[in-house]
Amino acid sequence: MRLCCLVAIILPGSVANAQAPDFQKMTPEQRTAYMNKMREASQEDWQKVMNQFNLKLPTLPPPADDPKRPPQLKQKEGSTNWYDDAGNTHVRSGWGNWTNYDEAKAEGHDLPNPLVLKSGKPVKDANAWWKQRRPEILNDYLTEIYGKTPKNTPKVRFEVTEVIDTALKSKAIRKTIVGHIDNSRYPSAKPSINITLYTPVSAKGPVPLMVLVWGSFPAPMLTINRVITAGWAVATVNTGSIQMDNGGGLHEGIIGLVNEGKDRKPDDWGVLSAWCWGLSRAFDYFETDKAINAKQIGIQGHSRWGKTALLAGATDPRWAIVFASCSGSMGASLEKRNYGETIDNVAGSGEYHWMAENFIKYGGNWAAMPVDAHELIALVAPRPLFITGGTKDSWGDSYGMFLACVGASPVYNLLGKKGLTTTEMPKPDEALMDGELAFRNHEGGHTDAPDWPVFLEFAEKQFKRIK
Secondary structure (H helix, E strand, O other): OOOOOOOOOOOOOOHHHOOOOOHHHOOHHHHHHHHHHHHHHHHHHHHHHHHHOOOOOOOOOOHHHOOOOOOOOEEOOOOOOEEOOOOOEEOEOOOOOEOOOOHHHOOOOOOOOOOEOOOOOEOOOHHHHHHHHHHHHHHHHHHHHOOEOOOOOOOEEEEEEEEEEEHHHHOEEEEEEEEEEOOOOOOOOOOEEEEEEEEEOOOOOOEEEEEEEEOOOOOOHHHHHHHHHOOOEEEEEEHHHHOOOOHHHOOOHHHHHHOOOOOOOOOEOOHHHHHHHHHHHHHHHHOOOOOEEEEEEEEEEEOHHHHHHHHHHHHOOOOOEEEEEOOOEOOOEOOOOOOOOOHHHHHOOOOHHHOOHHHHHHOOOHHHOOOOHHHHHHOOOOOOEEEEEEOOOHHHOHHHHHHHHHHHHHHHHHOOOOOOOOOOOOOOOOOEOOOOEEEEEEOOOOOOHHHHHHHHHHHHHHHOOOO
């Protein structure tokens, strides 16, 4: 299943989040009606944000009559998207920009230097990075892009609700854990932090843990088995129980709870930041579990959850290692590079809720955005970071991710670690992982499955230094 960033709304979560109906008990007609209602609510909220900034979309001709539409594109029956001969998806953003997959048209922008202060002075040592430059970059991301996490977030009480010691054919102990979020200030919002934790039965002491940013979809059992077989623990955290993945749910979930049902302010957190808050609270729990090595807890996510994992690593230094798979725009791919998914797509009505309201200003106005993806990657430094893409995942722009890794490498080097040592894109399935910043472009599409064995090899090597 491709959880791609073209989808306007995904199922908001399971019944456990009490923010959405139980889709398993709904008829197809009821599900369709509910999704249409949420889509309309998202569009209404998005338009409210546009009005707040006095922003208007240009008047565009129908896509079929648009002279800017690449001439080779064809539309499939029943789809509003367009496709080229290679099967790549092309969409026109509300600002009139069509998806581009032509490398010759992708460049033409300058990257901000992560080692130059806004004053123009160079960052010459690690002290200047930690005390001056990193705070500048982080503040831009929190204020303009992803939104600030409120200081008055509620307390969370964790409860182990089930323990099964014969999971995965008796290879693992499975715990079901619920983080009860205090909603006394706004009882109609009922978010929670739902965790499923697997630890290997054969463990002789505390083990490393990989936390998978996940949703209410069926658990990724292949990955869970693979991590358990490697001797590690693995946990899934259901993001839908923390905050729904659509703009129609911003007055519910943890965002609605903290805002007491009111609209967000321009620099308030978006859904990705809300998920990261929940993931950090899950980390609080993992630190108390004696089966886990608290210094060897990593985070992984794919697609929109790859964006989340990268942001989580940038904002919470406790994550010891980060694996961001096929994360695309507003993840690991350079933002102002016109290739595949772009700022326009994320700023549109289907995805704007991931971000702060301030972010919408950069739709159709890419050059004004103060940061780019190599700086988000740099915020994870000097901790190990594994970035992956796929040769057939053109929407995610693997080359743009590679270039972002190249752009972040000087920060790793400044901090005494090792970034990428080449500026040439590696061959498919060739992993660049000699240092703490690693990159791999697997042969195939929008999936993380081919990269897990390589990541575990990379992580084992890195964790030997973290006792």
